[in-house]
Amino acid sequence: MLIENRKDFTSYAEVCFKEFGDRVLHWTTINEINYHAAKMYSKSPYTVGHNLLLAHASAVKLYKEKYQVKQHGLIGIPVYTSLFIPETNAESDQIAANRVRDFETGW
Helix, strand or coil: CCHHHHHHHHHHHHHHHHHHCCCCCEEECCCCHHHHHHHHCCCCHHHHHHHHHHHHHHHHHHHHHHHHHHHCCEEECCCCCCCCCCCCCCHHHHHHHHHHHHHHHHC
């Protein structure tokens, strides 16, 4: 996503805040950002994820600076999660489960 696309996303978000903010108290920007970046753009998930996070941050900044005080809403981003349980109580399995959890949702 180029900078222009981030600006477009922020402009879109502003229309939503302006038109629906009197009725919406809980905003989400990009649904399950980590899932989409990793599964749909497998050749460059970190680049895609980085740019999606920048778009999210731009919309959040706009909401907090211009709309939140008046509309009293909250804004956030949902993250896709899975349960990773170690196969055994062995330390190596514990470490592996933590590693995959960090990789899937930690970024």
